[in-house]
Amino acid sequence: MAKHHVEATVNGDAVEFLCETEETLLDVLRDTLHLTGSKEGCASGDCGACSVTLDGRLVCSCLVLGCEVGGRRIETIEGLAEGEALHPLQKKFLEHAALQCGICTPGFLVASRALLERNSNPTDTEIRYWLAGNLCRCTGYDKIVSAVKDAAATLRKG
Amino acid sequence: MAETQSNGHGYVGTRTIRPDGVDKVTGRARFGADFNLPGQLIGRVLRSPHPHARIVAIDTSKAEALPGVKAVITRDDFADQPSEFIPAGEMMMNYKDVVRNVMAREKALYEGHAVAAVAATSAAIAKRALKLIDVTYEVLPHVIDVVEAMRPDAPVLHDDLFTAGVEPKPDKPSNIAKRVEIVLGDIEAGFAKADVVVEREFKTAPVHQGYIEPHAALATVSEDGSAELWCCTQGHFIVRAHCARLLGLDIARIRVTASEIGGGFGGKTVVYLEPLALALSRKAKRPVKMVMSREEVFKASGPTSGATVRVKMGATRDGKFVAGFAELKYQAGAFQGSPVQPGVMCAYAPYDMENVKVIGYDVVSNRPKVAAYRAPGAPISEFAVESVVDEIAKKLGLDPIELRMMNAAREGTKAAYGPKFGPIGLEETLNSIKKTEHWNTPLRKWQGRGVASGFWFNIGGETCVSLTVNEDGTVSLMAGTPDIGGLRASLAMIAADELSVEYDKVRPIIGDTGSLGFNFLTGGSRSAFSGSMAVVEAAKQIKADCCARACKLWDLKPEQVAWERDRVRPIGDVADKAKPMSIADFAKVAGKTGGPIVGYGRLNAQGAGPSLGTHLVDLEVDPETGRVTILRYTVAQDAGRAIHPAYVEGQFQGGAVQGIGWALNEEYVYGADGKLQNAGFLDYRMPVASDVPMIDAILVEVANPKHPYGVRGVGETPIVPPLGAIANAMENATGIRFTELPMSPPKVLKALKEQGVTAK
Amino acid sequence: MARVVLVGNLAQLTGGVAEFQLAATSVKQLFQQLTELHPAIGRHLEEGVAVAIDGQIYQDALLEPIAPNSEVFLLPQIAGG
Structure with missing residues (x-):
């Protein structure tokens, strides 16, 4: 065919x-x-x-x-980084050590950006339910949630 | 040369940005399936649909005739291997079994067992070719459950398997591969002193490591038998050793590059696709790429054992443990080699006890061969013991932390498995849990709180790293153990501190098997522990070399020159004779003073200190659905010294959540037909973000005296306490002692109904 | 003389004897002496046991010294995930 x-x-x-x-x-x-x-x-x-x-x-x-x-x-x-500058989500994932092996990280970052585009100030629960479609086996999600919250705060400050 | 002394920037203990981080947040990092070569073929595996069947004949002629098919391999493409046990990976390995696990020979022993493989010009053609392979099976009765497999009338998997470790030697083959035991003191005498005795039987389900990255391999073998292999593995030197053996190649002819690894947890310490890809490439004379589907990962790669465990413990009225007995029956999967031995040794390891007897059985059945999973064997036996410890606390009306404290192993305690402990941090973890706000917060109805401790040995092992001082004073660091969660960062911090260079000036990479001496794998919580020892060794060589060069440059004697604080200095009477030189200064004159400045750290690291931990969990049971929600979770664990605290916390948090999955949801579900019914992430339900709370991590640091920075391995222990802690919290919430994992909603609901529990 | 204790199943290869007094000054000597006493254990020692000398566990460490009054335990090899 x-x-x-x-x-x-x-x-x-x-x-x-x-x-x-x-x-x-x-x-x-x-x-x-x-x-x-x-x-x-x-x-x-x-x-x-x-x-x-x-x-x-x-x-x-x-x-x-x-x-x-x-x-x-x-x-x-x-397409997440803009030129040489990392997206705030990327920076915060690194600062918070929100990745261990890193295989799930691209998916989490893309999903997190989609969340923050809709909700600039999500609660922990909103972050956890939005990201419930992304599996991470290494981190236990703790540092991912922290990184997303921190990135949201950074983005809100503009 | 005078005594050298380091006092660098003090990166150790700080939260640096990992050197490989940018690649991992931009999608640039190359994992197993991200490698491709020109002209590559796609390989696919034909797997047995039967849990147990004799392979009467395999006809590959139709598949071979299909246009686009370049190679087909079966059992005939691998030479048989003699039966001998050699230490490899995480357990003893018998190549007779390894060759049969990568490709079935006489029999298919589990659903998903590889029977043949093809390489074709496209995935679609490879898939079509698999359908054209004609396998004649003689289906045999199968056995899945460990207790059933031990019965005398059970279908026997291996005609030549006679139980080892029993006298007299059995005259009939069985599925019980081995009986092991450890004995300390006299348990009969111990139980005679007990005022309270608790005996319980427990059952745990097999669970998968659940790494998100499926196994992947890309192989190319040239006409002269030289081979290159890229794969995701916890140990590329181990892969090289296995593949050399299975393919009959010289080790020097195989070069293995470890890709970035998308999780392993012990599951990527053995070979599956790698020898197949090499064999296909050798036959096709073209590169061959193979990637497992998720279904294949579940059906054909190693979960850890499910088990049946009986525990009997005795204590005096005032809470002293006087005797502990346990009998462990661990599933090995289709070939012997469950982690029952470490399960036996760990069962009572957290406690100071005089009388202990633990018996273990290694049992084969028609399931995929188990592989290591984080502290292999320990979570199962310690779950059972920690549950019984809690019950003793309740019977005696003692606080569960106090009871553990009273019996805690400490420095000088004779471990149940023999030797005396050095400094260990169990008491410190219990103390720090007791002091948390978490421990002292009230609970509501249907909520429960549980605590449990856990132990893992940790290991060292063969390790080789290189440090190269570049012309501009930057440092290239090469390690040979895959970086599974922050290793590069940890090693770069040590190198920066040792050589007094900036952290950003050290660039760590993971070298291939041709670039360094043998490295044992990333596992057993050894890579940061052993790797940092090797980096210290390599840095020592560099500093000594620089001192020697300084002597020549300054016309001084060796005793007049030393590495002090951050550079090489003239010392004593000649202290002002020359300008001290940093690593960067030596880099500039390296060529004129003897050539490249390189240090090799190579050792068989000894002195791994055990890591003990205590977990505290609050949960809530929904009496209408049986669903359990984890409300709050705190981990305290002894890290010795945390090189990178954030990645140590990450180990604690990740291990705890894997343990939550093990306790509450995860299990392999088999039908009566012996086939796995939940070989996918939808039905094999691992915790997702909305299932768990934040995991508070308390770093306890009782320095390991055998490590230059006091480091202990930290990766294994965090998965040990959750099972017991959660079962204990369930008892606290419902009054019901759950003895079977997972405590999934149907089981919880059934128990609530049976016990007529309607309120706490 | 070092006190040498066999943990677990190893004693099955020495006719049930689990404890020895041996004048070994290294792990290598210890293995040699044990093998001379009980040839059946030789292969198992080579295959890899862990050796705990005064509480410290060593693996694959043939050259590790043993002091005259050391307490030595021979254990199954330990690995991890």
């Missing part, structure tokens, strides 16, 4: 690619566009390591087909 030709925007850049019907957005990002920052932990939408935003909405890229994203705007972990 012929491959699908897809044009989309990834981290502000126009991209075009060919993909099989069964290929997920995660497959396309990792294998075709070589953006390996999004990770595959489960391929079933349970771990959140592949989190990206699609037209601003937080999704598991393993649950989106590559051929579905035509004309849409995708933001991945690779």
